[in-house]
Amino acid sequence: MSKREVPGVGPYGGPAGGWGALQAVARALRQQMGVGREAKMLLKVNQPAGFDCPGCAWPDPHSTSSFEFCENGAKAVSWEATSKRTTPGFFARHPVSELWTWTDFALEDEGRLTHPMRYDAATDRYVPIEWDEAFARIGAALRALPDANMAEFHTSGRASNEAAFLFQLLARRFGTNNFPDCSNMCHEPTSVGLPESIGVGKGTVTLADFDHCDAIFSIGHNPGTNHPRMLATLREAARRGAKIVVLNPLRERGLERFTSPQDPVEMATGRSTPIATDYVQLKIGGDVAVLKGMMKTLLAMDDESRQAGGEGVLDRAFIDANTTGFDELVQDLKATPWDDIVSTSGVAREEIDKLARIYAQARAVIVCYGMGITQHRSGTANVQQLVNLLLLRGNIGRDGAGICPLRGHSNVQGDRTVGITEVPPPAFLDSLKRVFGFEPPREHGHGAIAAIEAMHEGRAKALICLGGNLPVAMSDPGVCFDAIRKLDLAVHIATKLNRSHLLAAKETLLLPCLGRTELDTQKSGTQSVTVEDSMSMVHASQGSLQPASELLRSEPAIVAGIAKATLDDPTLDWDGWVADYSRIRDLIEAVFPQFERYNERIREPGGFRLYNAASARRWDTPEGRARFIAHKGVMEDPRADRSDALLLATIRSHDQYNTTIYSFNDRYRGITGRRDVVFVNEEDLDARGLQHGDLVDLEAIETTVSVGGSRRLCGLTAVAYDIPRGSLAAYYPEANGLVSLHDFDVRSGTPSYKSVPVLLSLSTGDCLTESSASRWQDGDVRHDQTGAAIATAEPHRPNDGSTPM
Ligand SMILES: Nc1nc2c(c(=O)[nH]1)N[C@H]1C(S)=C(S)[C@@H](COP(=O)(O)OP(=O)(O)OC[C@H]3O[C@@H](n4cnc5c(=O)[nH]c(N)nc54)[C@H](O)[C@@H]3O)O[C@H]1N2
Ligand SMILES: Nc1nc2c(c(=O)[nH]1)N[C@H]1C(S)=C(S)[C@@H](COP(=O)(O)OP(=O)(O)OC[C@H]3O[C@@H](n4cnc5c(=O)[nH]c(N)nc54)[C@H](O)[C@@H]3O)O[C@H]1N2
Ligand SMILES: [Mo]
DSSP states (O other): OOOOOBTTBOOOOSOEEHHHHHHHHHHHHHHHSOTTHHHHHHTTBTSTTSBOOSSOOOOOOTTOOSOOOOHHHHHHHHHHSOSOEEOHHHHHHSOHHHHTTSOHHHHHHTOEEOSOEEEETTTTEEEEOOHHHHHHHHHHHHHTOSSGGGEEEEEOTTSOHHHHHHHHHHHHHHTOOOOOBGGGGTTHHHHHHHHHHHSOSSOOOOGGGGGTOSEEEEESOOHHHHSTHHHHHHHHHHHTTOEEEEEOSSOOHHHHEEEOTTOHHHHHHTOOEEOOSEEEOOOTTOHHHHHHHHHHHHHHHHHHHHHTTSOOSSOHHHHHHHEEOHHHHHHHHHHSOHHHHHHHHOOOHHHHHHHHHHHHHOSSEEEEEOHHHHSSTTHHHHHHHHHHHHHHTTOSSSTTOEEEEOOSSTTHHHHHHTTOOSSOOHHHHHHHHHHHOSOOOOSOOOOHHHHHHHHHTTSOOEEEEESSOHHHHSSOHHHHHHHHHTOSEEEEEESBOOGGGGSOOSEEEEEEBOOTTBOOEETTEEOOEEEEOTTSEEEEEOOOBOOSSTTOBOHHHHHHHHHHHHOOOTTSOHHHHHHOHHHHHHHHHHHOGGGTTHHHHTTSTTOEEOOOGGGGTOOOSTTSSEEOOOOOSSOOOTTTTOTTOEEEEEEOOTTEETTEEOOSOBGGGTBOSOOOEEEEOHHHHHHTTOOTTOEEEEEEOGGGOOTTOOOEEEEEEEEEOSOOTTEEEEETTGGGGGSOTTOBOTTTOOBOTTOEEEEEEEOOSTTSSTTTTOOSSSSSOOBOTTSOBOOOOOOOOOOOSOSOO
16 A cells, blocks of 8 residues: 555544444534534434434334434434524525535535525525515416426425325326436336336335344445444344345445444443455446356356255245246356456456355345445346345245345335326326326326436426435536526425525525424424335324424425415315325325325334235236346446446445535545545556556546536545455545436436446646636635535544544
8 A cells, every 4th residue: 555645534443333423423413503402302313203314214123212323313413403594694695606616515504594585696696585475486487387397396305205295296286297306316226127026116125134134235335324223233133143245346344343332332342243244345337247146156056956966055946936037047147157257346256156155055135235236327237136136045025035225315215105206107197086186197207317308408497396406416417507507497495505506597496494303383283294214114203393493384385385376276275285294194095005094004103014015925017926137248338448447436425415515524434524535446546657645537438428528527636445446436426527417227217326437547737727617725615527616625633433532
């Protein structure tokens, strides 16, 4: 390793969790909240009578009443429950063009939005507006559209089932199925791939299965940061001797070892529990190769066992009774050469053989996965290879076994369940028609990419966002920013200010809403909402804090306000539904039979599980069987024949929630006070005459240049890192400018955020001008090529995670 000192870059020696986690929570609380109320409030997270943590979609062990500590949950809660406020006075002081130069961190760090605001072009400022006036303007602009399909209704996955259901009702009654949503950028390959394979677009396991499995394969996700409560589950499994196999190009600390802040002995002694029994650092995009290699070895083991008179390692009885496509899979595996498998994955054959043996020896296996699987050109195929592996030994639909996609936003799965989808199944539309008496649009609508294209090309003229930061989270932000600026109407229902809100359309409205932590009082009294976690558990969530401002409205109330001002349909009782959310749940139950006795069942502790046919080995596919789905080759390589190109994965730091940046630290990766880094294998640096600490540029290679023209990210600091050759990592959303809008998994539409083909070179300095808008080392504000400010330096504070507070 290079010995050069690089500010803010250093090794992290501690485990995940431990005192470092407690310190981070203390800091988050100190920076965001008034002293006193935080502890009380944090105790209410994920409790039967409390609110659902907006942090992630990992389920809660409701059987225990102890508060499950989670560092990043605490950050998410304190970020929302902050005592800081973004008031009309703030907007009067700062023109929007000035705010544009602020960092994403600084914008949200102003605190909670307090008033409905409207952008005034004459003064370049947001000015206060009355709610009714805001709704009237939205209604007028929507009604002025010549075609309902010129409106886009965007959802980010924090919206409750109740808000999301009303939102889809508004859009469909208005006449469109245009529902771009965060799922399009996230687990769409799951929603598309799993139904083809097993007839259900969701995970099949429950939390209890983790107590009964013998092996867990954790592939392409980073739970220590993104689903921290999962570490408690993995720790339990590791302690009882289950094998935990990790496939990840980076050595993520949470998957290596964890000190549980709830274990007094570990905390006092500084000990930790090892998590992974086998940690395989494959190359970016190498998953299909490894999975196919494992399956080839399993076939060989099976043959060998049978020839020796044994019963084989595959579950033939299950395969015969439950599946189709086995022969095609075998043929494809036989046709896939080991050389391709090893060179694409960077994993030796012996290592792959070992993984296959671990898999074969385990009685029950769970495969968990996240964005490292889905955000590739072959995202859907990747998901289906995971299923193939599981089906070979009947590892779906029995105790301790199954597939476990780690969902993103805390209610992204629920939003989909209650109708946020651009490709609505006919049976759902029939049901809507039966319950509400109107003919819903049948034509498929826009997902996220199609919506951006439609807005960019002028085919869509209005965008209503129920949360999120769409143009910043999407690929090709330059194109996305232009797209929004071309609109007649942009409406943002939000808790905090973000960059999307600074893109002025002809009419731009910013509507502040209640968050999960806050009391929601309507005519019939205090309201609960409901959410669905990654394991299909639906439960209630009730906030307890006084709202950040008296003017805030709940998401269902805002959606209803827009609906009343837009639609002319007296049969829809928006006011009545908002007065009592249990009436919205009655409607959901009427439309979706799986919600039977909805209001009653959410009163049970922990809520209820939605029926999952695959968990019961009922295969809702055309053949009535689970399907092995072969996928030719080992990788669709976006580098084409550019042998000098590298594959870049854009990832989350430990201190961010998607586009929300909590701080500039990434503790477990040893990064402090900055985000302008790219992680590179030292040999890849050497091969380019580069060193650890050099300023470098990344340029997306031509195969992916699309609407946005050439894409460069300049002046990043290269960090020599333990990552396979040919693979790079940099932070999302700063690196999104490198991702082409046209580089996505064609089957699901999910952008290939995790395999961006780029060239790496010494920085030319060309970008350090205002015109290319990159000012990396020049004061506090830095810019990416789109002119968006992206990082502010914080003092570099070392932290090895081992010292008590
Ligand atoms: N605190 C916090 N919690 C969150 C979020 C957050 O931003 N902050 N976001 C929420 C959302 S919306 C989501 S979707 C989830 C995201 O949670 P994750 O799925 O964990 O998301 P990422 O951090 O993007 O990266 C996943 C991992 O994939 C690995 N990886 C990259 N490329 C490959 C590859 O080719 N193969 C394999 N096997 N691995 C690869 C990376 O090294 C990284 O460890 O978390 C949710 N929870
Ligand atoms: N390069 C790259 N790009 C990615 C990814 C990646 O890994 N790499 N990941 C993708 C993934 S998995 C996802 S899910 C998307 C996320 O994309 P989004 O869901 O669009 O982004 P968020 O950053 O979660 O949205 C943050 C904003 O939501 C608003 N908000 C917060 N809480 C609430 C609430 O309770 N109600 C309302 N109405 N608004 C609220 C706040 O105003 C906040 O600024 O990004 C995607 N983009
Ligand atoms: Mo996500």
